[in-house]
Amino acid sequence: MCSNSATGVRYSLNSRLVRRRLRHIAMRGTVIHRKYFYGSVTLLPLTTALAVLPLPNIPFFWVLFRTYSHWRALQGSEKLLELVSDYSRAQNPSAEMMEASKELDELLRKGYENGSVNEQAISDICIQFKLNKIDVLKWRDLV
Incomplete structure (x- = not known):
């Protein structure tokens, strides 16, 4: 809404x-x-x-x-x-999304310092969720 x-x-x-x-x-x-x-x-x-x-x-x-x-x-x-x-996620999004959310929260909690997330935590998140680290860092710097 x-x-x-x-x-x-x-x-x-x-x-x-x-x-x-x-x-x-x-x-x-x-x-x-x-x-x-x-x-x-x-x-x-x-x-x-x-x-x-x-x-x-x-x-x-x-x-x-x-x-x-x-x-x-x-x-x-x-x-x-x-x-x-991805229809398998669309059929039951809550279980998979909650698990991914818990993993992300745990990785963020470990790497949060001085009001931002450190590069090691970003690297771990990129590995876990199969993201391109360079693109993530580029967007982090823009925000």
């Missing part, structure tokens, strides 16, 4: 509709980024041929950058699709 304090209006989101919309976004992103990833990969040999010219090889590096960007976006879309489509 969410509320807007300025207008006093309360509204609620249906979790099934949100999950369905996220699944649609993830599937669409997977299709789009896979298509553009393969397209970029096929252009790499062609732009490599331009390396013999005495000019800077800007087309090659642009296509290489786009290939990497679509690969990362494809990985993110597939991960989102995996998270949203």
